[in-house]
Amino acid sequence: MALKQPKDLALYVHWPWCLSKCPYCDFNSHETALNDQDQDQYRRAILRDLEHYAEQTNGRNLTSVFFGGGTPSLVKPETIHDILEAARTHWDVAPNCEITLEANPTSIEASKFRAFHDAGINRVSVGVQALNDDALQALGREHTTEEALDAIDIAQAIFDRYTFDLIYARPGQGEGDWADELEYALGLTTDHISLYQLSIEPGTDFFRQHIAEAPEDLAADLYQMTQEICEADGLPAYEVSNHARPGAESHHNLSYWKGTDYIGIGPGAHGRISQNGITQATHQISDPARWFGAVQQRGHGTAKVRELNPLERQEELVLTGLRLREGLNGARFEAQTGIALMQVLNTDALDTLCREKLLEQTEIGVRATDQGRLMLNTLIAELLGDIEEPAADDDPFAGFSGGSIN
Ligand SMILES: C[S@@+](CC[C@H](N)C(=O)[O-])C[C@H]1O[C@@H](n2cnc3c(N)ncnc32)[C@H](O)[C@@H]1O
Ligand code: SF4
Known part of the structure; x- marks a missing residue:
């Protein structure tokens, strides 16, 4: 059977830098302070890479954009504005296009939320991770509970849609502790929350320190309890770790799970592009400096394109x-x-x-x-x-x- 050419397209832009590297994180994120000049060069590289992928996907409908990381809330709002402007010239942007920025809740980043909104962001995803200071410290976070609460308040005042992330099944966290923290978190949520069980990945500081994941039976109990509490609050899981009131699911998340095509721009980003019934997996060079050099040299940062059989x-x-x-x-x-x-x-x-x-x-x-x-x-x-x-x-x-x- 001849397959219909898919029309919808999602866009992921990866910003790989952070204020510091969290000890549990195995994402492509690096503790590097970028000055204005570095940021500007990186902005130009993203725009160039975007153009490269746009050439292959002309005429598609852009249904969601996600700025992820790393810490994209460290990006200058002007840069976000320019990337979104470029996206509008490359694709048909759906009127209800969801445009999310992942934000860390330090006070400096939260103070930029208004400017992000004005640059075109219509949804923020705040990396709260825990709602108590001891846990935040153990997770190596740069923010306090108070800053997280302030960031949620600011997000709520500025954006029609916001969500935040928590990590649970943390070392020493029992069922009662998590139930209390989750109930408290749900009081701060309007319609979406992401709840991840702590995973210990090779290569992270937690792995080197031999910190263990929660035992399987406790993890299963915590998961089940999470489902029950969220469901009772009207936020059932629509995916393993993502909860929303019906209708408030993240379009971008759903794109991944439903197999919609997406373009991945920036160091280490992945993409899926289907054409003539064949889906290609695209992989960007992970190392930021090498990615940047490749874009300078040949106009794109792709490491590999492979047809999926x-x-x-x-x-x-x-x-x-x-x-x-x-x-x-x-x-x-x-x-x-x-x-x-x-x-x-x-x-x-x-x-x-x-x-x-x-x-x-x-x-x-x-x-x-x-x-x-x-x-x-x-x-x-x-x-x-x-x-x-x-x-x-x-x-x-x-x-x-x-x-x-x-
Ligand atoms: C790649 S991080 C980027 C978000 C942002 N930089 C931050 O830290 O808030 C996306 C989310 O993945 C989750 N995450 C990262 N590492 C994890 C781990 N080892 N176990 C569980 N969740 C993790 C965190 O909840 C985090 O908000
Ligand atoms: S969890 Fe977020 S802030 Fe921490 S290192 Fe990973 S991407 Fe950066």
Whole structure:
């Protein structure tokens, strides 16, 4: 079956610098203070790279933009303005295009929220991480609880849409502590919150210090409790770690999980671009200096472009689709791959997993139950047979074992 050319497109822009490197973080983020001149050069490089990808995706509808990091709230608002202006010249920007900036809640960054809004940002995602000072200190954060609360107030006053992130299952955090912190956090939320279990990744300071993740049974209890508290508050999970009132889900998040094409600009960013029925995975050079040098030299920072074979694309869509509460949508899957979902899934395994109440067949396709979403890797291995783990640099969600892109 000939596949229809997808129209919608999301854009991710990565800003890889931070005030300091948090001991748990394995994102492509570096403790570097950029002066105005560095920022300006980097702005020009982003604009050049954007142009390179725009040439391949002319005529598409831009449905969301996400400035992530690293710490994009360190970017000058003028730079954000210029990138958004350029995006408007390259693509048709949907009237309801969601334009999110990830912001750290130091007072200096929060004082820039108005200017970010005026530059075109219509949603902020604030990295609160914890709502007590001891925990913030243990996480190596640059802000206090008071600053986080102020940043939330400012975000609420300026933006129609805001969200914030918390990390739970932290060392020493029991069920009662987390329940109290979560209830308090929900009182500060209007319609969206991201809740990630702390994962300890090789290469981080926490890993070197032999800090352990919460034991499996405690992690499972904390997860279940999180689902119950959020659900009772009207913010069910729409994805493993993301909760929203119905209708307030992040468009950008949904793009990833539903397999919408996206462009990734900036050091280490990934993208997916489908053309003529084939999806290409794009990878940018991770090291910021090397990325910058490549853009200077040849007009783009791409390290690798690889065609996904049909099986890889199908597996990726099953993997991301099952993270969603609504699950896999059979019609969408077929439109994206040209093959019926039930032809891809092992139906014996599906029956067994449904009997075990880990999966459910729905009107639109297949979904994981709350319990099933805790063990997605196992479910997917059974549904698809022994799939190969994507290579780390092929996996757009690497480093997010407990979380997702918020
Ligand atoms: C890449 S970070 C960038 C956000 C911003 N720089 C900040 O730190 O607030 C995106 C989110 O991932 C989550 N995160 C990062 N590392 C994590 C880890 N090891 N375990 C769980 N969540 C993590 C945090 O909640 C963070 O807000
Ligand atoms: S968690 Fe955020 S602020 Fe901390 S190092 Fe990672 S990207 Fe930077």
